Amino acid sequence: MIRVQDLRKDFDDLKRGQVTALDGVSFEVRPGEVYGLLGPNGAGKTTCLRILSTVLQSTGGFAEVAGHDVSRFPAKVRASIGFMSNNTGIYDRMTARELVEHYGRLYGLGEDRLKERIDEVFETLQMHEIADMLGSKMSTGNRQKVSIARTIIHDPPVLIFDEPTSGLDVLVARAVLDAVRKLRDSGKCIIYSTHIMREVEKLCDRIAIIHRGRILAAGSVDELEREHDEPDMEELFFDLISEYEKSRSETSPV
């Protein structure tokens, strides 16, 4: 459902010269699965998700979403995905229902289908109580629910979450994770980027640990812990990155 092969992205940065954000990344995500991209700041997570959502063009390799090549069929890809980040906005002067309807129409849903989807989505996310509440009056938790609702209103098979819980308190973050789990259980193919270990352990079926644009390790949390003989995910993450940095400093010219 998502297929990424040897994906590369180089940026020409005025100050730093050429920056390699993705250095040959490969993975696959299946329907009914949450695939986590776990990496520190600057690892390349957002760049990868932007390529998958057709906002950026890769400089090499291949990516396919819902059967469509992202560089050849961007419109088809965009119709097949929902993208949510921590600043996927809502509008102060629209109610929850108005905003979600607005996005549904932007995605081209007809009025009957839109009404049906609003009912389904508001039921899944338990949003009936806030349907007529203005954005300006909503708690952070409710704003997040509306953001998720606008992301999934067109019922896309693929969902892309870019650090959706960043800056949220524990309760709101938990509600977001619960919603993602429900979506996974309904068969969605989900890619989820984060730098929070606990989220990965609680939510992701498989993960890739990404650093400096490369996947350092990939598998289920159990597989990774067994393979690296390290039962603590945070230690494992730290060890992998330290080892990589050490080998890099040993091989780079002085």
Ligand SMILES: Nc1ncnc2c1ncn2[C@@H]1O[C@H](COP(=O)(O)OP(=O)(O)OP(=O)(O)O)[C@@H](O)[C@H]1O
């Ligand atoms: N438009 C750009 N121009 C130049 N460099 C960029 C650009 N976008 C990203 N980069 C660089 O690419 C690298 C990867 O950035 P990216 O935002 O993908 O990382 P990330 O893993 O999402 O990190 P964060 O958790 O901080 O968002 C970084 O070195 C970043 O500075």
